Amino acid sequence: xxxxxxxxxxxxxxxxxxxxxxxxxxxxxxxxxxxxxxxxxxxxxxxxxxxxxxxxxxxxxxxxxxxxxxxxxxxxxxxxxxxxxxxxxxxxxxxxxxxxxxxxxxxxxxxxxxxxxxxxxxxxxxxxxxxxxxxxxxxxxxxxxxxxxxxxxxxxxxxxxxxxxxxxxxxxxxxxxxxxxxxxxxxxxxxxxxxxxxxxxxxxxxxxxxxxxxxxxxxxxxxxxxxxxxxxxxxxxxxxxxxxxxxxxxxxxxxxxxxxxxxxxxxxxxxxxxxxxxxxxxxxxxxxxxxxxxxxxxxxxxxxxxxxxxxxxxxxxxxxxxxxxxxxxxxxxxxxxxxxxxxxxxxxxxxxxxxxxxxxx
Amino acid sequence: xxxxxxxxxxxxxxxxxxxxxxxxxxxxxxxxxxxxxxxxxxxxxxxxxxxxxxxxxxxxxxxxxxxxxxxxxxxxxxxxxxxxxxxxxxxxxxxxxxxxxxxxxxxxxxxxxxxxxxxxxxxxxxxxxxxxxxxxxxxxxxxxxxxxxxxxxxxxxxxxxxxxxxxxxxxxxxxxxxxxxxxxxxxxxxxxxxxxxxxxxxxxxxxxxxxxxxxxxxxxxxxxxxxxxxxxxxxxxxxxxxxxxxxxxxxxxxxxxxxxxxxxxxxxxxxxxxxx
Numbered sequence: 339x340x341x342x343x344x345x346x347x348x349x350x351x352x353x354x355x356x357x358x359x360x361x362x363x364x365x366x367x368x369x370x371x372x373x374x375x376x377x378x379x380x381x382x383x384x385x386x387x388x389x390x391x392x393x394x395x396x397x398x399x400x401x402x403x404x405x406x407x408x409x410x411x412x413x414x415x416x417x418x419x420x421x422x423x424x425x426x427x428x429x430x431x432x433x434x435x436x437x438x439x440x441x442x443x444x445x446x447x448x449x450x451x452x453x454x455x456x457x458x459x460x461x462x463x464x465x466x467x468x469x470x471x472x473x474x475x476x477x478x479x480x481x482x483x484x485x486x487x488x489x490x491x492x493x494x495x496x497x498x499x500x501x502x503x504x505x506x507x508x509x510x511x512x513x514x515x516x517x518x519x520x521x522x523x524x525x526x527x528x529x530x531x532x533x534x535x536x537x538x539x540x541x542x543x544x545x546x547x548x549x550x551x552x553x554x555x556x557x558x559x560x561x562x563x564x565x566x567x568x569x570x571x572x573x574x575x576x577x578x579x580x581x582x583x584x585x586x587x588x589x590x591x592x593x594x595x596x597x598x599x600x601x602x603x604x605x606x607x608x609x610x611x612x613x614x615x616x617x618x619x620x621x622x623x624x625x626x627x628x629x630x631x632x633x634x635x636x637x638x639x640x641x642x643x644x645x646x647x648x649x650x651x652x653x654x655x656x657x658x659x660x661x662x663x664x665x666x667x668x669x670x671x672x673x674x675x676x677x678x679x680x681x682x683x684x685x686x687x688x689x690x691x692x693x694x695x696x697x698x699x
Numbered sequence: 700x701x702x703x704x705x706x707x708x709x710x711x712x713x714x715x716x717x718x719x720x721x722x723x724x725x726x727x728x729x730x731x732x733x734x735x736x737x738x739x740x741x742x743x744x745x746x747x748x749x750x751x752x753x754x755x756x757x758x759x760x761x762x763x764x765x766x767x768x769x770x771x772x773x774x775x776x777x778x779x780x781x782x783x784x785x786x787x788x789x790x791x792x793x794x795x796x797x798x799x800x801x802x803x804x805x806x807x808x809x810x811x812x813x814x815x816x817x818x819x820x821x822x823x824x825x826x827x828x829x830x831x832x833x834x835x836x837x838x839x840x841x842x843x844x845x846x847x848x849x850x851x852x853x854x855x856x857x858x859x860x861x862x863x864x865x866x867x868x869x870x871x872x873x874x875x876x877x878x879x880x881x882x883x884x885x886x887x888x889x890x891x892x893x894x895x896x897x898x899x900x901x902x903x904x905x906x907x908x909x910x911x912x913x914x915x916x917x918x919x920x921x922x923x924x925x926x927x928x929x930x931x932x933x934x935x936x937x938x939x940x941x942x943x944x945x946x947x948x949x950x951x952x953x954x955x956x957x958x959x960x961x962x963x964x965x966x967x968x969x970x971x972x973x974x975x
Contacts, residue, residue: 399879401875401878401879420878421875421878421879422878422879422880422881422882422883423881424879425881426879427879427880428875428876428879430872430875430876431872432870432872434870434872434873434875434876435876436873436876436891436895437870437895438894438895447877447880447882447890448880448881450886450890451877451880451881451882451883451886451890452881495880496879496880499880499881
């Protein structure tokens with residue numbers, strides 16, 4: 339398995355979406371969208387519902403026509419190629435298996451549609467079913483399958499035609515949590531082994547972090563940040579990304595002092611120092627990832643009254659009393675049952691770990 | 700204790716007893732009568748019917764008209780149902796009203812309206828002649844063709860609605876899944892839309908055929924006495940000939956055809972639906 343860091347991060351533009359725009363009944367969903375994916379990359383489009391992620395996926399698949407812009411795949415413009423000639427497979431949220439066909443017939447559908455010689459179907463179907471560990475179910479009607487099994491069949495059906503690109507629209511959302519995690523690992527391993535280029539659409543950040551080399555966080559028809567999961571988490575490009583990916587302590591305030599690459603921000607919970615160059619008087623949002631906070635004084639220290647201490651097993655989550663939009667959150671490793679609500683503790687963290695963004699309003 | 704589902708089953712009692720008394724019982728008595736001559740069991744009436752050339756020609760005409768009516772209705776209904784299944788909002792309402800509203804106009808009104816259309820100097824012939832497509836007016840009224848067109852028109856909703864319902868229930872992602880697997884529109888129709896709509900087609904055909912084989916008013920008004928159908932023959936036996944045994948026999952033959960169509964179609968529908 340290639341190391342994700344050395345994987346081609348879109349520089350060869352295997353999929354190249356340029357300046358794509360789309361409006362529904364006069365309401366723009368996206369405009370001037372640029373999006374590039376490298377060969378063999380596993381990428382997620384992550385965002386809240388209505389952010390345009392599904393529209394972008396459908397434009398790439400050819401199921402929705404873009405109003406403007408161009409989609410290139412492997413150096414070929416496919417913008418005006420009808421979807422059945424693109425050789426892009428889609429796994430739908432509902433799986434969209436054919437209810438009148440058996441598992442094997444569902445999987446063979448793409449071969450039949452492409453007029454592949456019937457003699458070649460048997461071995462190919464057997465291989466595809468073995469790949470998703472569904473060989474024993476070949477002759478079953480699909481209605482008799484569980485959610486996880488239906489998803490495996492949908493994946494086998496999509497992969498049997500050797501697509502140039504695999505698109506997955508919320509593929510795990512119909513599964514319960516345990517199964518979802520198992521299927522994520524299984525699918526990722528499978529796609530890696532075949533060096534498949536795949537794009538997942540999801541609103542679940544854990545899923546996106548788990549399955550992707552890179553994540554495009556979308557909001558209101560725009561890509562806010564397109565980066566590796568670790569980059570996204572450690573250095574979110576905006577307060578929106580910070581809020582959408584992972585948890586954080588979040589404070590709003592006004593810059594009162596500036597100089598030497600550092601600013602001092604006055605917040606409702608005290609003064610905080612952060613790296614950055616903002617003019618005095620600028621309204622900013624401060625963020626700190628909860629596991630970077632300790633319950634002891636640090637370079638930045640604020641006094642917090644505990645509202646709740648949730649012992650979650652591998653970690654303990656401390657929620658401090660705060661007024662919206664402020665949020666005080668600290669995660670300590672292990673079980674800390676000694677901390678009780680009502681108690682006053684220090685939240686301390688280093689200046690370098692402090693994220694700061696200009697407030698949007 | 701009786702299970703809840705079984706107790707709820709009692710709610711079907713009024714409907715079932717109504718059907719038993721008003722529908723099943725008299726038909727059963729009719730069936731008995733068709734096998735009786737002077738109180739004795741006999742199949743003579745059937746032998747007479749099936750060995751009579753005129754009766755047989757009426758039987759064949761009735762079956763032929765019913766088949767062709769069903770075929771024509773299916774031909775018109777299928778594309779309509781596809782469009783309706785895709786329609787949304789106001790357009791769907793327009794289609795549904797267009798399907799249901801004509802049912803409230805009596806068959807007699809429709810039949811006289813057609814006669815304006817079909818008669819020798821009617822709208823259709825005038826149009827054909829003014830377009831130069833025909834020299835002399837074509838005789839259309841009092842023909843089997845006019846009957847089939849008229850009947851298909853009256854029964855169209857019974858064909859459209861079951862097909863529409865089945866298509867509407869189809870997962871809207873199926874067509875897209877089909878396309879993304881490389882299927883052309885024709886392949887998609889033949890391998891997904893058509894097989895999935897078959898239960899609706901079977902139901903629609905069963906409705907239309909049952910209605911068409913037993914129709915009385917439409918053929919009476921459009922083709923008249925000269926070309927009889929089984930229903931008209933039944934009515935004549937009871938009303939004019941006062942031959943109850945003949946009437947009962949023809950009724951029973953109609954009943955048997957109708958029951959076979961209903962049983963056959965529900966068997967076919969359950970077979971088609973078994974894998975879904």
